Amino acid sequence: MVDALFYLLSLGLIVASLSVALSPYPVRSILSLIGAFVLTSVLWLSIGAEFLALALIFVYVGAVMALFLFIVFMINIDHLKSHISRYMMMGMISLLLVSFLMIIWRAYGVLPNNMLAPITDSSNTRTIGVRLFQEYGLEFEYIAMILLSAMVAAIALVGKRDSQAKYQNIRQQMDRREEDCITWMKP
Amino acid sequence: MIGLMHFLVLAGIVFTIGLLGMVLNRNNLIAILMCLELMLLAININFVAIDRYLDLVDGQIMVFFILAIAAAEAAIGLAIFIVLYQRYASIETEKFAQLKG
Incomplete structure (x- = not known):
């Protein structure tokens, strides 16, 4: 039963990866890549890595693939030809x-x-969490800094200052005082 | 029974397909990035399988880190594609041949 599940999932994974690599339409290959991630997630569930299986769905299918779809919708890539x-x-x-x-x-x-190690009753998420915050605390914070710098870099690359839009002038805001803008009326 | 070797062979096949896709679609930057994600997925399958074989958690923590780094890489890569598209009106790698002699 478990063997049949493995062969079925890996056949699906190989077909999905071939479709990613060979499909001429970008949207189709993105959807195949989502399928490949879901199949891998089920494969990881079957060998007892539950936390990573769900993290793969959240991070990849939820965030990265949605980003890919947005970019494909924004950019015109119909005319690309293969050599x-x-x-x-x-x-x-x-x-x-x-x-x-x-x-x-x-x-x-x-x-x-x-043979792989047998799946135990203990919570995979709990084990990973304890290990991550006890021994890999510094690495965890490095990852946080890398993600922050990636966010800043992406915004700095793409976010454009538009002359039509309205922005705050921080200097002007800080310099503003009560007597400049409020006039007390006499009763 | 399904053992370690099955997972390693599967990961090898997926990695090779990703590499093949990178070679075949080398004119299309988005396809290159997608095939890179596929290759990272194959590496993650390897990490998880060997970690389950050794019955440790370190490999799974490493996969967690790889997921975070891959997300950051995809975000910056796609931002760079947007900038390239604004500048060259295309994301074909052929168009970025200014420095060619």
Whole structure:
């Protein structure tokens, strides 16, 4: 049962990745990439990595892929042409498939197939959280700084000062005082 | 039974497909970034499988960090695409050949 699930999911994952790599339409390859992430998430659930399975869905499907879709909608990329002819592509794909078959055949024959550790009852999320904040606290804060700098960089690259729009002038705001703007009326 | 080797072979196949897509779509910057995400996914599958084999948590924490870095990379990459599109009205890599001799 579990074996059949693995083979089904990995077949789906390979088909989705081929569709990402070979589809001529960007929206279709983005949707295939979302499918690949979902299938990987189920695969991770089946071997007991629940936290990462859900984090993959949240981070990739929820944030990164939505960003990709926005960019594809903003940019006109219909006219992009491929340099490689159809025959060359077919040749490369069949070469790849043959090499995959050879890898699988050799790997299953020779290398030992080590079993994964059994899934325990303890909470995966709790274990990761304790370990992350006890031993990897500094790295966690580095990641926070990297994400902050990525956000600043993205806003600085794309956010444009538009002459039509209204902005606050911070200096002017700070210099403003009560007697400049409020007039007390006599009763 | 499904063991470590199955996951490693699967990750190898997905990584190679990502590499193939990068070579085939090398004129399209968005496709290159998507194939990069696919290759990162294959590496994450490797990390999680080996971590489950050794029964540690460090590999999963590393995957968590890789997810964060990949999100930052995608955000900056897409911002750069927007800037390139505003400047060259295209995101074909052919158009960025100003320094070509």
